[in-house]
Amino acid sequence: MTRDPRTPRSGARPPGGLGPLGRRLFAAFAVVALASVALLTIAALVGTDRGISSARQEARQSVAAQVATAAADAFRTAGDWASADLSTARSVAEAADAVLTVRDTDGKMIFGGSGVEREPGMSSSGPGHGRGAGSGPSTSTPVVVDGSTVGSVRVVFPAGSGSTGRSVAWGWVTAAAAGAVALALVVSWFVTRRLTFPVVRVAATARALAAGDRTARTQIDAPGELGDLARAFDAMADNVAHTEQTRHRLAADVAHELRTPLASLQAGLEELRDGYVDASVVRLVSLHDQALRLSRIVGDLGELAEAESARLSLHLAEVDLAALAGAAVAEREAELRSAGLTVHSAPGPTALLVRADGDRLHQALGNLLSNAARHCRPGDTVTVTTSATPFEALVEVADSGPGIPAEELPHVFDRLWRGTRARAGGGSGIGLAVVKELVTAHGGTVTADSGPDGGTRLTLRLPRVAPHGSRHLPGPGVVPRRPGKYP
Structure with missing residues (x-):
């Protein structure tokens, strides 16, 4: 398998495990996840236990009320406890796996345990208490007949009643907690990998670049x-x-x-x-x-x-670009006329204010005119035009010379580059590179155009300043530069 030339040669792929940063992030995520799961598990267990206890208590109260109602019906039918048939009450208690005890208003046991009626003075530890009466939770309820309390019933439930439901609930909660912990750890590992992979890849690519691999790239499309x-x-x-x-x-x-x-x-x-x-x-x-x-x-x-370092030594002030263009034409007019060229000026607005270093801009405009003098033919015409848009000031130097081939236009501002037609005219191929550096240092642009029938137009654009001294806001399509990037 061949290596992608843009992939770092060394350290390109993160190791299978997590690095130091990844381990710390994973540990942090895991601690948070475990703490959250532990808190929720404790809350679920406590809530479940209280819910089950409350439900069991309500069930016991309901059984006791049913037993008391059955005992009251038996007393009402018989007229007294001695002849009352308490089998129905006993059946209700036995259905709930509970032990029933019935006492009269004096506390004397009327019925207890397995349904044997007690004789006066019978001990409460007699028959009927062999099923663990008194060993579990109990509920007492008065027996009311026609608005009068005639006795009470006590229902004793077996010890550990409701523990099965509690065990099932706790088992489910524990299983859910274990699953939540496992899921939280997996998600934490995945998120940690997603977070640290770009950082690890960038670090590996940086090391590859430092080692001399200039083709190394991260090639990461992370959000x-x-x-x-x-x-x-x-x-x-x-x-x-x-x-x-x-x-x-x-x-x-x-x-x-x-x-x-x-x-x-x-x-x-x-x-x-x-x-x-x-x-x-x-x-x-x-x-x-x-x-x-x-x-x-x-x-x-x-x-x-000097042009490349100009942005460090610009002396900026508000200058009139139209006046600078006129001065540059006047200075180079003799050079242009000696080359057999006709010079025309087409002045635009009278005040074309820009914030710039006047000497550096004068140098750039002079280079544009000298370039025309060097590469145009005798008899050609050079026209210098100044104009303005709401946000930019423009200077165009157009000539009727032989022009520049379309395939060479992207390279006219490259250092030491000379086209096929320009080599015959001499020059070092640096003049236009100087122009580009100076204009770029001022936050502007310079472009070159050439028609199919010859002629070249070089256009210099600079951010315009309002006459009162406040800079215009950038217009549509103009990218504002960061404050402080240039002097």
Whole structure:
């Protein structure tokens, strides 16, 4: 099985068990779950016990009331206890597995135990008490006949009555508690894995990146903040990889750009040193041109480095972009006319206020005009237009030159990049990269467009400031920048 190139080579998959963080989370979840289950189990057991006891007590009261009613009927029929037939009362008590004792109003036992009627003075420990009378819960109820109390009945239930129901209820509660504990532990383990897996994966990917694997990615699609963390980490890894590739490409491009003039200088100087050629004016001028080219490339590289660090040294103030564009045209007009170009200005609003560093923006606009002077043909026209939207200030530098092929447009602002048509015009391929860095440092954008029939339009956009000094709110489609990101 082949490895996904975007999967970390080492530590990509979390171990089968839980890590230290996972174990702590699982222990916390388990403690909470066990405490909750224990509390609910105790409450269920106590509630069940009290419910069963209450139900049994109500059942005993009901049996005692039925026995008292049967005894009252027997007394009413016979007129006295001596001749009363208490078999019905006894049957009711026996149906409840209880022992019946009947006493008159003087406390004398009339009936007890197995139904043998007591003679006066018969001991209560006589016949009828062999079934455990007095050994279990009992209930006494008066016998009332026509509103008068004629005696009382005492129903003694066997010891342990109701324990079977209590045992069944407790068994079910205990089984449910055990099942709840098992389910809580499983859910806790699952939730812990879900929470810690993205963190473990991000850590493993970070270690792989630190070890040099620039293709390592988390590739996690988790919900919520953990998913955001994984996606943000992958985006950061992509940026790191892109930056590293750009740095390598820049080093290669710089070496390539410097190699040709250096080789020419070295060869020419060695010829002069060894006496193969004379130090003629033409030869010295050629060597001087190569030195100037080297100086220009080094200067452009220094300018690019300054542009990349411009966001750290911008001196922001409210400036008029239209006035800056006019000043840049006036400064570069001689260069444009010497290249055989016709310059037109189409000024827009009189006050086009932006918050920017005037010197840096002047430098960016000058680079746009110099780019047009370098790559346009004699007789072409360059038009500089300023305009505004409710939220942006725009400067367009359009020319009628040969244009840029569609496949090269995405690369015009890359460092040291020169198109097929631009190579013939010279240049180091840094000017437009400087423009992009400076405009981006101001929170703006710069774009390039070219038509199929030629002509190029470079558009610079900056956030606009209202004349009274308050910044407009971002309009539709404009993403507001975080406060403090730029000076």
